[in-house]
Amino acid sequence: MARLLFLTFLFFLFSATSDAKTNYVPNQLIVKFRTPFLSSPEIDSIHSKIGAKVVYERRGKLPDSMDLVLLPDNVSVEDGIKYYSDDTLKPVVEYAEPNYRSGEITGWPVSPKMSQEQLSSILTDRLHLSVTSDPFFKDQWALLNKKHADINILPAWERSKGNNTIIVAVVDTGVDYLHPDLIENIWINKGEIPGDGIDNDQNGYIDDIHGYNMLGRNADVMDVDGHGSHVSGTIGALTNNSVGVAGINWNVQIMALRAVPGDGDETDADVIESFMYAARNGARVINCSFGKYESGIAVKDTIDEIGKLGVLVVAAAGNSAENVDKIPSYPAAFTSTNLITVAATDSDDSLVWWSNYGAESVDLAAPGDYIVSTTNKNTYSFYSGTSMATPHVAGSAALLLSINPNLDAEELKDILMKSTTQLDELNGVVKSEGRLNLGAATGLLLESMALISN
Incomplete structure (x- = not known):
């Protein structure tokens, strides 16, 4: 049983640097080759002519057409691009x-603390119902509240409570896989023997029992921040277990991919490798509660590639109160058909003032303000941000995949978009002009399945 409930309100902020030239890893390039691919020796010969060295620990872990290379000290990134172009x-x-x-970021600052009066005002919007035995369910307004500004969870749970064959990858700061409200829904790589130092399943990763740490190049995916654990609890905290919070999925597998440092300074190569790991190891949904102002086309190409494997990528729109159509943040602004981008709403069903938006780039909204979920070391916290809206969609x-x-x-994206609750305030603000409605989405899915069977 958790002993402490933190009232923490965390925003995942995107911020640009004043000097874009410093916004990449020095002496590194991502090189994509055309198909049909050359042989490895032929590719290596092209690299060697400029003195570039392949980062071999990444070869085969990015898309097959891509290499991450290190340039010699006397070759700038700009000169390297000229050579390959x-x-x-x-x-x-x-x-x-x-x-x-990401470059220079301001971190994920705590917002001003609420007064007791403000907190009480929010709590009165919540329903104190015995829907589940989870003690903090009464505080999960995003699942159920008096104003119906929630995702309409009850009809969805009548149709499915999830399935532990469905894998959701969380690309984030890691996941506290020992949290008592998460532990039974953590993905286990059954092809790997823990701790023996051998790549038993020959997937290129040693001892990757619960996922992989792209930053440390090891299997330590324990959360360093709490952000990834918070995201994971929304997706699949153990439910009706008399502990903590309820997850949207009572049964699911959460794959932990640590690619976002505590300061949010992720790289394209780490994100790309995470996406490929997730897809190659069975994930059907990838949650991306992160973003930045600059990103290469290689990330979009990777999203497109894993889309062919049936993987849906769910991305946060960002928290800068900006129009993503005009000021893009990534991966949110990419146009991949298997990418869905999420803005944040509050308990009044209004777009939160800090949420990014975009009639073309942002697909739908979901609750993201004062969301309670699991955090590190058997704790629970309230966070705010499009980072919190995103796992509601993921x-x-x-849950839809558990049904079909x-x-x-x-098809997943289409159902989620077509079933949103239409809100006047979201007209011209997000593409669907609506907020996530899981009850309606499960109903629409079952209707479509019935039509097909008939």
């Missing part, structure tokens, strides 16, 4: 680009 290489090299990172996608695992990513 030369007309003589155009028949075989599609592009070369920097390995972008968890909903997983044969849905492809585009």
Whole structure:
């Protein structure tokens, strides 16, 4: 049983640097080759002519067409791009680009604390119902509240409570896989023997029992911040277990991919590798509660590639109160058909003042303000941000897959978009003009399945 409930309100903020030239990893390039692929020796020969060295621990872990290379100290990133963009290489090299990172960010600051009066005002909007035995369910307004500004969870739970064959990858700061409200819904790589130092399943990763740490190049996916654990609880905290909170999925597998440091300074290569790991190891949904102002086309190409494997990527729109159509943040602004981007609403069914938006780039909204969920070391916290809205959509996608695992990513996205609760305030603000409604989504899915069977 948790001993402490933190009232913490965390925003995941995107911020640009004043000097874009510093916004990538020095001396690194992501190089994509055209299909049909050259042989490895032929590719290595192209790299060697400029003195570039392949990061071999990444080869085969990015898309097959991509290499991460290290440039020699006397070759700048700009000069490296010029080399790979030369007309003589155009028949075989599609592009070369920097390995972008977040650059200088302001962190994930705690918002001003609420007064007791403000807190009480929010609590009165919540329903104190014995729907589950989870003690903090009464505080989960996003699942159920008096104003019906929730995701309409009860009809959905009547149809499915999830399925532990569905894997959701959380690309984040890690996951507290020992949290008592998460432990039974953590993905276990059954092809791997823990702690023996051997890549038993020959997937290129040693001892990856619960996922992988792209930053440390090891299997330690324990959360360093609490952010990834909070996201995971929304997707699939153990439910009706008399502990903590309820997850959208009572049964699910959460795969932990640690690619976002505590300061949010993720790189494109780490994100790309995480996406490929998730897809190659069975994940059907990837939650991305992160973003940045600069990103390479390699990330979009990777999203497109895993879409062919039926993987839906769910991305946070960002918390800068900006129009993503005009000021893009990534991966939210990419146009991949298997990518769904999420803005945040509050308990009044209004777009939260800090939420990014975009009539073309942002697909739908979901609750993201004062969301209670699991955090590190057997604790629970209230966080705010599109980071918190995103797992409501990712968890909903997983629940839909538990009803029909044969849905492809585009079909999943279509159902989520078409079933939103239409809100005047979201007209012209998000593409669907609505807020996530999981009850309606499960109903729409069952209707479509009935039509097909008839």
